[in-house]
Amino acid sequence: MTDRVDITLIINGRSHAISVEPRKTLVDAIRDDCGQTGTHIGCEHGICGTCTVILDGEAIRACLMFAIQADGRKLRTVEGLADGDTLHPLQQAFIDHHGLQCGFCTPGFLMLAVNALEHNPDIGDDELLDVLSSNLCRCTGYQNIVKAVKAARDQMRGMKG
Amino acid sequence: MTHGNGSDYPPAPPASARRVLGHAVTRIEDLPLVTGRGRYAGDINFAHQLHMRVVRSTKAHGKILSVDASAAVAMKGVVAVWTNADIADLSPIDFRADKNATGIREFRQPALARTYVRYIGDPVAAVFAEEPYLAEDAAEQVAVEIEELPVVMSASDPPGEFEPGRSSEAIVLHHSFGDVAAAFRDAAHIVEIDVQTGRHSGVPLETRGAIGIYDAARDLLELHGAAKIPHRNRETLCRMLKRSPSALHVHESHVGGGFGIRGELYPEDLLVLVAAMRFGRPVKWIEDRREHLMCANQGREQRHKARMALDKDGHILGIEDEIFHDQGAYIRTHGVNVPNRTMCMMTGAYRVPAYRAKARVRLTNKTPAATYRAPGRYESTFVRSRLMDAAAHRLGIDRVEIRRRNLIKPSELPYTIAFDEPGVEALDFDSGDYPALLDKALAAYGWDALQADLKRRRTAGELVGSGIAIFMEESGRGPADNAKVKVDPDGAVELITGGASLGQGFETVMAQICAEALGVDYRRVRVVHGQTDLIDHGIGAHAARATVLTGGAVHVTATMVRDKALEFASELLQTPAADLDIVDGTVMRKNGSGGPSIALADLAKRMAPGSKLLRGRAPQLAAHGWYNTDHTVFPYGIHLATVRVDGDTGRIAVERFMVAYDVGRAVNPLLIEGQLVGGCIQGLGGALSEEFVYDETGEPLSATFADYLMPTLREAPDVEVLLTEDAPSPRHPLGLKGAGEGGINGAGGVIASAIDDALQMPGAITRLPVTPQRIRTLLRRRAGP
Numbered sequence: 001m002t003d004r005v006d007i008t009l010i011i012n013g014r015s016h017a018i019s020v021e022p023r024k025t026l027v028d029a030i031r032d033d034c035g036q037t038g039t040h041i042g043c044e045h046g047i048c049g050t051c052t053v054i055l056d057g058e059a060i061r062a063c064l065m066f067a068i069q070a071d072g073r074k075l076r077t078v079e080g081l082a083d084g085d086t087l088h089p090l091q092q093a094f095i096d097h098h099g100l101q102c103g104f105c106t107p108g109f110l111m112l113a114v115n116a117l118e119h120n121p122d123i124g125d126d127e128l129l130d131v132l133s134s135n136l137c138r139c140t141g142y143q144n145i146v147k148a149v150k151a152a153r154d155q156m157r158g159m160k161g
Numbered sequence: 162m163t164h165g166n167g168s169d170y171p172p173a174p175p176a177s178a179r180r181v182l183g184h185a186v187t188r189i190e191d192l193p194l195v196t197g198r199g200r201y202a203g204d205i206n207f208a209h210q211l212h213m214r215v216v217r218s219t220k221a222h223g224k225i226l227s228v229d230a231s232a233a234v235a236m237k238g239v240v241a242v243w244t245n246a247d248i249a250d251l252s253p254i255d256f257r258a259d260k261n262a263t264g265i266r267e268f269r270q271p272a273l274a275r276t277y278v279r280y281i282g283d284p285v286a287a288v289f290a291e292e293p294y295l296a297e298d299a300a301e302q303v304a305v306e307i308e309e310l311p312v313v314m315s316a317s318d319p320p321g322e323f324e325p326g327r328s329s330e331a332i333v334l335h336h337s338f339g340d341v342a343a344a345f346r347d348a349a350h351i352v353e354i355d356v357q358t359g360r361h362s363g364v365p366l367e368t369r370g371a372i373g374i375y376d377a378a379r380d381l382l383e384l385h386g387a388a389k390i391p392h393r394n395r396e397t398l399c400r401m402l403k404r405s406p407s408a409l410h411v412h413e414s415h416v417g418g419g420f421g422i423r424g425e426l427y428p429e430d431l432l433v434l435v436a437a438m439r440f441g442r443p444v445k446w447i448e449d450r451r452e453h454l455m456c457a458n459q460g461r462e463q464r465h466k467a468r469m470a471l472d473k474d475g476h477i478l479g480i481e482d483e484i485f486h487d488q489g490a491y492i493r494t495h496g497v498n499v500p501n502r503t504m505c506m507m508t509g510a511y512r513v514p515a516y517r518a519k520a521r522v523r524l525t526n527k528t529p530a531a532t533y534r535a536p537g538r539y540e541s542t543f544v545r546s547r548l549m550d551a552a553a554h555r556l557g558i559d560r561v562e563i564r565r566r567n568l569i570k571p572s573e574l575p576y577t578i579a580f581d582e583p584g585v586e587a588l589d590f591d592s593g594d595y596p597a598l599l600d601k602a603l604a605a606y607g608w609d610a611l612q613a614d615l616k617r618r619r620t621a622g623e624l625v626g627s628g629i630a631i632f633m634e635e636s637g638r639g640p641a642d643n644a645k646v647k648v649d650p651d652g653a654v655e656l657i658t659g660g661a662s663l664g665q666g667f668e669t670v671m672a673q674i675c676a677e678a679l680g681v682d683y684r685r686v687r688v689v690h691g692q693t694d695l696i697d698h699g700i701g702a703h704a705a706r707a708t709v710l711t712g713g714a715v716h717v718t719a720t721m722v723r724d725k726a727l728e729f730a731s732e733l734l735q736t737p738a739a740d741l742d743i744v745d746g747t748v749m750r751k752n753g754s755g756g757p758s759i760a761l762a763d764l765a766k767r768m769a770p771g772s773k774l775l776r777g778r779a780p781q782l783a784a785h786g787w788y789n790t791d792h793t794v795f796p797y798g799i800h801l802a803t804v805r806v807d808g809d810t811g812r813i814a815v816e817r818f819m820v821a822y823d824v825g826r827a828v829n830p831l832l833i834e835g836q837l838v839g840g841c842i843q844g845l846g847g848a849l850s851e852e853f854v855y856d857e858t859g860e861p862l863s864a865t866f867a868d869y870l871m872p873t874l875r876e877a878p879d880v881e882v883l884l885t886e887d888a889p890s891p892r893h894p895l896g897l898k899g900a901g902e903g904g905i906n907g908a909g910g911v912i913a914s915a916i917d918d919a920l921q922m923p924g925a926i927t928r929l930p931v932t933p934q935r936i937r938t939l940l941r942r943r944a945g946p
Contacts (some may be wrong), residue, residue: 021294040199040417042366043450047866052365066819069207076614078197091195095187098831101839102664104201104366104417133874134864138366138418139664140835141904142874 010038012080022098027051029067029075036094038078038107042136049135050152052108053077059115078107080116089159090114090152099148101139108135117129121157170894175826175886177860182677184816185831188669188724189684190662199415202370207443210372211240212361214296215446216303217456218278220524221314221859223307225274233299238291240440242303245275248435254426255397256496257390263278268323268331268524270491272435277324278307279490280526281861282455284428289436289444293603296856312859316487316523317464329489329524336504337581339515344479348470352551356927358486358540358909360462360590361851363843364534364871367417369457370447373433380408384434386792387411389424390701390816391691392659397426397494401435402793406697413691419663420843421532421703422458425494433668454864456477456721459853460533462487463503463540471546472535475556475563479515482507482544486522486622489529497522502537505588507577509633510595510797511567514546526859532703535838535902538632539847539909543929546630546910556925560914561603564631568595590633592888593823599631602799602821605883620922625816626805626918630910636899637890639790642700642716644711647783648726650769652746652762653685659699659710660690665901666832667707673828674712674895677728679717680743681761687744703710705899708828709890716894718786726782727922729768730759794890796898798822800841800911806919811936813849813916820907825890825898833900838880840904847905848871852930853877880904 004019011034018033025044030053031037033067042050044063054076081088090113093099100106109132116123116131122129128149137145175183193199216228220825230242253269265564274285275754285305294396313321315660322331345351354531372385382404387394391411399409416423429446436444448456466483470478486500500520508516533539549567553560569576573593579587603609613626618625625764645657656675660667668688678681689695727738730748734741734757742751761782770780820837827833850870854862863869889896916936925939 024294031203036197037201038199040201041203041235042368043522043866045450045865045867048366048450057560070505082196089197093194095191098188098835100191100194100711101666101835102365102367102416102418103191104664106194107197110195132197136366136871138364138420138843138871141837141838141880142877143836143838143879146874150689 005068007068009034009067009070009072009075010097011075022066022068024067025063026065026067026070028061030062031076036077036079040107042104044102047136049112050105050108052111052135054111054115056106059112066107076111078110081110088114089156090149093148093152094157097144097151098150099144105137109137109145117153117156123153128153164821167441170891174753175663180677181367181673181683183827184543185829186669186673186683188666189672190668190883201367201415201417201456201480202372203447203769205372205414206445207372207374209437209441210445211291211440211446212293212296213429213436213446214288214300215284215429216288216300216305216663218274218281218283218285218305218307220278220307220309221281222310222312222786223278225276225278225285225740225747226306228923229304230286232302233288236295236299236302236885238295239299240289240291242299243273243287244285244584245271245273248272251435252401254428254431254494255401257393257397257494265331265492265496267327268492270428270493270529272431273341274852277717279540280528281859282452283490283526285335287432289440292685306834311524314527314857314859315526316485320523323524331492331524332497332521332793334504334522336581336585338579339479341479341481341517344470344515345481347474348478350552350555350556351468352472352548354547354551354927355466355925356544356547357464357929358461358543359847359929360459360853361847362457362459362853363418363420363422364869365418365420365423368448368450368453369423369427369429369431371433372694373437374443375629380436380616382409382434384411384430385414386426387413387691388416388602388663389419389661391661391693392699393701394426395693397720398434399515401431403467410694413661421536424701425458425531435614441641443697444544450866451864454869455528455861458493458531458533459489459528460499460530460536460936461540461847462530465544467544467548469552471552471556474567475552475558477511477567479721480508480513480548482518484518484520485519487527487530488522489527490524491529493529493531495531499532499536503541505585506538506633506635507541507545509542510631512569514563515858526857528759534843535611535906538902539844542630542632543909544906546907550914550917551924560752561608561629564629565596565599568599570596589792591792591890593797593891594887595631596798598797598799598821598823598885601885602801602819602883605821606819607799624808624919625804626915627801627803628911628914628922629799630799630914632797632907634705634796634798634903634906635792635793636796637790637893638704638706639710640791641712641787641789642710643696643698643787644714645696645783645785646718646722647781648722648761648765650766652760653687654679655687655689656715658711658715659694659696659701660707661702662690662704665702665836666700666829670708670828670832671715672713674715675719678716679723685746701842705901709893709899710788710899712787712828712895712897713788713790713893717788718784719787721784722782725784726761726764729774729795733759733767742827747864753834790892791890793927794825794892794898796822796824796900796903798903798907800907803916804912804915804919806916806936811933811940813931813936815878817881819881819883820904821885822900822903823885823887825888826886826896827884830884834882836900837904839884839901841880841908842872842877844905844908845876845912847930848909849930849934854932
């Protein structure tokens, strides 16, 4: 058992001062030390993507990072997507298009999609499929996830005017 | 009426005549899930909880010589390390249904291995520590000495010894009817196949987990993180832990997919409960992915040596099948349900005069196997499809035509298949028009034009082909379920069921059924499920039962409340009940004729205990109702697929994939399509890439997602869904049949059929999954010497 290190994780704009072992993964720290359990753990070896969060503007797998590597950096998780009671267009689109069944992969897909759309609001269909194929879903067969993300993309493009 | 029974009901009206039933409304369960406020087992925490980590066998078969936990126990923060000696009084994990128990009880799994370990992953010891990382560190310090024993790695190999004096061929099961000998003697043609479905499983994205907590103040033991069949599990747990039902409760929160494999009782569930009682602290266990891939129920691994007898016109005279069922290391809660369902459903939607099947249930030194979505049906549909394609080739009859000739005609329904063996229940197909669905599917797919197109492409050098598989599903098995419905004084409706949600949309479907009967907005219905302390009986969610059986109970109960509301409202409104309707939560005259009305909320207030309106009648706008049925209902479907084989890499591209499915009556087409599409893609995984592979020593080689390959978006075709309502069930008040397992049922069969066609090698596919390596072997064979 090694000594703990004091770090600060800034999640959705809020600072969490925590004390963790150097080997503690970022996803475990987000969930257990910061109490933000919306980000899930599916494989712990970087393949399924359910742990996807946005770190300094990049979608990353939080199971493949150590918490200490994210010290002082800006993290965004699914809990930060809605604006109070107003859902993010992606969240609403997932509901409208039945893009989730058990919901376990959903936070990961949401963060992955949010990041892609923020980087490129005009992202084409092929590139979008490329991005979304990073994450696994076992329930939906992906069809409605793609529908939802495309709908949100189109709607958000329309909103920009 | 306090209960409905399963006799024939009048035909249920279609969606257009309904307010919310049959409509593709969005789900009421989604909000917490899209905002990260779900509560899966891993999200549940109790103060002062301990964390459990299981020490697992690293040998596939052996005798435990010693377990040395001294180093682990010495670590600061490690509370205890248990072996079987610490839980010696605990029986092995029981079967759910005792009727399957004869002769196989000896093959049950103990919560911790006592003398023998039988698969890599078999629990040997349990570490309890203050923190999860520490528990894992400590587990690595536990030294287990095992004297290795020979392994049996295939159900096709001669059986070995499960234990001294006991064969690893646990039992041989039989299903038969008719005169099979005569069928084969008189046959104009006999086709024989030797085929296998590979070992794979549901592999939900959420791994298994359980939290045990003992409330000493109330002498109440609780299991959190339950799933699938809370009430049945509680029964088993009470029996094993010798507690009465009111002293043990099971709680389900959010569940990240089940597919049949989550929610059965596993060693770890027992361990956290016993530990919680013994330590007086909550005990939490969450497995990692590697553990899941080695320890959660696997399935599908069967070899079939099957043959079919046909007359000169391609009519089936008989089917005979010998099954080698790879059960893995133990027989778990399902007993031998899977091989039984395989044999039972083998004849599918065809008229088969004679049948004989034998299933050798053989234990091997692999992860134990049990039910996985459409258990026994994925396997039997694959076998039956292979037989039909073989027959088509042998007789020179078109693959579709030979199927059409053998389909049971609508005029023959209800159609009963009774088996010779006592205790084997008959199949009683309630309603269906299989030829009509076949026609619709072929037309929607453009099958005929496609054949010409594929022929042209093949001539141009592409390896393309199409396939078909027709399947029968079963759902809604009884005997009974119940529901409690109450209208609050503010008009909200509380619906308490004994159901379970695995992500399939259970809450929304039940809310729709309740809202339809009661005349309220479905979004005002709060659906409770998975809490054994709130309702005493429930069937959970499995075997496509929830919509039919629990839905039936919800319908009956909501109708009781409706009747009660109209009875009291009629007194208040001075109008006969027959002239009243409930629209959006308000009782009013039918057909918008105006006049006095009263909101259900106000009615509920007026019916509070002590109210003068009651005049001796029971208070509250509430009811507890039951739905009983002797009958299973039978939805059915057809898979069609088009594939392209890459001649160099051997990879299969699924260009098109369709599932045509008759669901009787749809409660929510959006959710049904979601189930069908999800099932199709899962089924494709098992057909093309998913396989649990073991080496010759029993080492699992598919213990990460880099090895166990599930379809990503790239591998998933857009599934075309043709959903029909041609054959509502006359055995259900709403005509409902289930949909949870339809999408996956024929996926293996259709892919094999399509690949044979693409390679123009009839009968080439004898084994699932059809991996690129296996295709390349076939391509080399095709190219010739």
